[in-house]
Structure formats: structure tokens, C-alpha cells
Amino acid sequence: MNTLFNTLFIGKVLLSFDKLDSTNSEAERLLAQKKWAEGTVVVAKEQFAGRGQMGNSWHSQANKNITMSIILYPKIDFPQQQFLLHQIISLGVKDCLENLGLKNINIKWPNDILIHEKKIGGILIQNAISSKGISHSIIGIGLNVNQIEFPQELKNVTSIFKEQKKQYELNSIIEKLCFFIEKRYLELRAKKYKQLNDEYHQYLFLKNIKVLFTTKNNVPFLGKIEGVNQQGQIIIETSEGLKYFNFKEIQFPNEF
Ligand code: BTN
Numbered sequence: 001m002n003t004l005f006n007t008l009f010i011g012k013v014l015l016s017f018d019k020l021d022s023t024n025s026e027a028e029r030l031l032a033q034k035k036w037a038e039g040t041v042v043v044a045k046e047q048f049a050g051r052g053q054m055g056n057s058w059h060s061q062a063n064k065n066i067t068m069s070i071i072l073y074p075k076i077d078f079p080q081q082q083f084l085l086h087q088i089i090s091l092g093v094k095d096c097l098e099n100l101g102l103k104n105i106n107i108k109w110p111n112d113i114l115i116h117e118k119k120i121g122g123i124l125i126q127n128a129i130s131s132k133g134i135s136h137s138i139i140g141i142g143l144n145v146n147q148i149e150f151p152q153e154l155k156n157v158t159s160i161f162k163e164q165k166k167q168y169e170l171n172s173i174i175e176k177l178c179f180f181i182e183k184r185y186l187e188l189r190a191k192k193y194k195q196l197n198d199e200y201h202q203y204l205f206l207k208n209i210k211v212l213f214t215t216k217n218n219v220p221f222l223g224k225i226e227g228v229n230q231q232g233q234i235i236i237e238t239s240e241g242l243k244y245f246n247f248k249e250i251q252f253p254n255e256f
Contacts, residue, residue: 003175009039010070010185011178017042019062021049023069024124024140031071031128031136039182040071043174050142053124054248059154064147066173070139070181074188078133081193083232086111087200088188089123089139092181094203097121099176102163106205109225109234110247113143114205118158120144139181145173156254201227206252214251 005011013036020026023042030036047067050058060067076084090111097105097113097120106114113121124140144159146167161167187196201207210224213236223236223243233244 005175005178007039007175007178007182008186009037010182011039011041011175013037013040014174015040015042017044019046019048020044022047022051022058022140023067024051024126024138025049027069027071027138027140028126031138036071038071038073039178041068041174041178042071043068051124051140052122052142058122058124058142059151060142060144061147063170065145065159066141066143066170066177068141068174068177070141070178072137072139072185074134074137074185076134076188078127078129080230082127082134083110083228083230084188084193084196085125085127085137085139086123086232087196088184089125089141089181091196091199091203092184093121093123093141093143093177095180095183096173096176097160099180100160100164100168100173102160105203107200107203108205108252109228110232112205115158115163117205118156120158120160120163141177143173143177145170204228211253213253216249216251 001014003011003014023044027042044067046062050060052058074085090107093113094105102115104116108114111123112119121143126138128135146161147159150157207225212220213223214220221238223238226235226237228234233246236243
């Protein structure tokens with residue numbers, strides 16, 4: 001379906017499904033058939049096998065939230081500039097929430113979106129790599145919008161409704177997400193790397209705050225996040241000097 005979204009290309013083609021296993025998986029299947037226009041969006045009202053980072057599942061109540069994937073063909077060096085993609089997508093989601101009037105937004109490394117320290121959105125980026133670099137990226141976004149109750153095991157989660165006591169029409173938020181992500185994607189195309197990196201760090205959760213982290217071998221240590229490097233590793237200042245961690249190599253306090 002062609003939409004009248006106020007964008008140049010993201011969401012102009014929108015494929016909407018009542019029920020899918022996962023919009024990322026559907027985007028993969030679609031890309032195996034043909035090359036879709038850049039910015040094609042796949043949306044599902046319900047996912048029955050929603051995927052999160054590191055093989056986790058993604059919970060989202062049917063018809064309440066946004067579960068969507070965007071097909072992009074970013075011209076960036078892989079793997080050197082890979083993290084830029086995580087930065088622009090999380091900034092785009094952050095911009096959208098800010099535009100809706102939400103406050104206290106943070107980006108938890110690498111790209112969880114938090115409001116008042118609770119997770120409101122998650123991002124799952126899958127890159128297909130060829131000898132020439134990234135041949136396509138599937139940008140999966142889950143954003144909790146109108147959901148009121150969450151399963152007990154999901155600690156520290158929230159939704160726009162829970163924050164604002166206001167229901168939103170999902171299509172209007174999908175359009176806004178497309179608009180704000182496109183704006184950031186255009187900044188990436190314009191090579192505004194420093195500005196993007198600075199803004200990402202401005203919103204980085206727990207930056208410069210001394211807290212107790214835990215290594216993957218369950219060893220606790222006190223440290224302060226200094227930032228994230230170009231490779232996407234988090235840099236933590238500890239009593240033994242700077243330490244660099246890849247995703248899932250450390251646990252944050254009250255990790256959810
Ligand atoms: C995470 O925080 O673990 C990432 C969650 C990403 C969820 C979205 S929902 C739309 C897209 N389809 C999926 O199966 N996952 C992503």
C-alpha cells in the first residue's frame with residue numbers, strides 16, 4: 001500500500017498485516033523475493049513470535065503497540081560504522097517520543113529506549129553483509145503505546161499510555177516514527193557523524209554515574225560509563241582503569 005506519510009521515502013510503501021510471527025522475519029522473507037524500495041515498512045497488529053536482542057523474545061499485546069520493521073540500504077562502512085545505525089534509530093525513536101511530550105527519555109546502550117528508567121521501546125537491527133558492505137538492513141522497532149498491563153516477569157517496562165494516561169491511534173505514531181527516523185537517516189547520509197554521536201551520548205543512560213555493574217561471570221564491580229566507542233563497545237571507568245565491553249558482556253544494575 002502507498003501511504004500519504006509526510007516523509008520522503010520511509011513508510012511510503014507500507015505492508016500491513018493482522019498477524020505475523022515477526023515483522024523482522026517477514027521483511028527477511030520479502031527481501032529474499034526481490035529488492036524492495038528503500039524505506040518500505042512492514043507492520044503487524046500482532047506478533048506471535050516477536051524477536052528481541054540476543055535471541056530473546058519480544059512481548060507485545062495485540063492491537064496495542066507498534067511492532068514494525070523498516071528496510072534500509074545504508075551506505076556505511078561495515079563493521080567500522082555499524083554502530084551509527086544503532087545511534088540514528090535510537091535517536092529517531094527518542095525524537096518521536098519527545099515530540100509526543102514525553103519527558104525523562106534515555107537511550108540505554110546499545111539501543112533500548114527508556115522513560116523514567118523503564119523500557120518503553122526496543123530495537124533489533126539485522127544487517128545482511130556482502131563483500132561490498134551492508135546489502136540491506138532490517139530495522140525492527142517495538143514501541144509500547146496503549147498497553148496498560150504487562151506480564152509480571154517483565155519488570156521495569158512502561159508504555160506511552162502508562163506515562164501520559166492517553167490513548168493514541170497507532171497509525172499516527174507509525175507516521176511520526178517514520179518521519180523522525182528518516183530525519184536522522186538523512187543526517188547520517190549527510191555524514192553528520194560527530195553531531196549524531198554527541199546527541200546519542202547526551203541521552204545515554206547512566207553516563208558519568210557511578211553504579212554497580214556485574215560481569216557475565218557474575219563479578220560485581222563499581223564503574224562509571226564514559227561512553228560508547230565507534231565499534232559499539234561500552235567504555236566503563238573502573239578502579240583498574242578503562243574497560244571495554246561488548247553487548248551482553250556486562251549487566252547493568254536492575255537489568256531487565
Ligand atoms: C529488544 O529490545 O530486545 C529488541 C526488541 C525489538 C522488537 C521489534 S518488534 C518489531 C520487530 N519484529 C520483531 O520480531 N522484533 C522487532
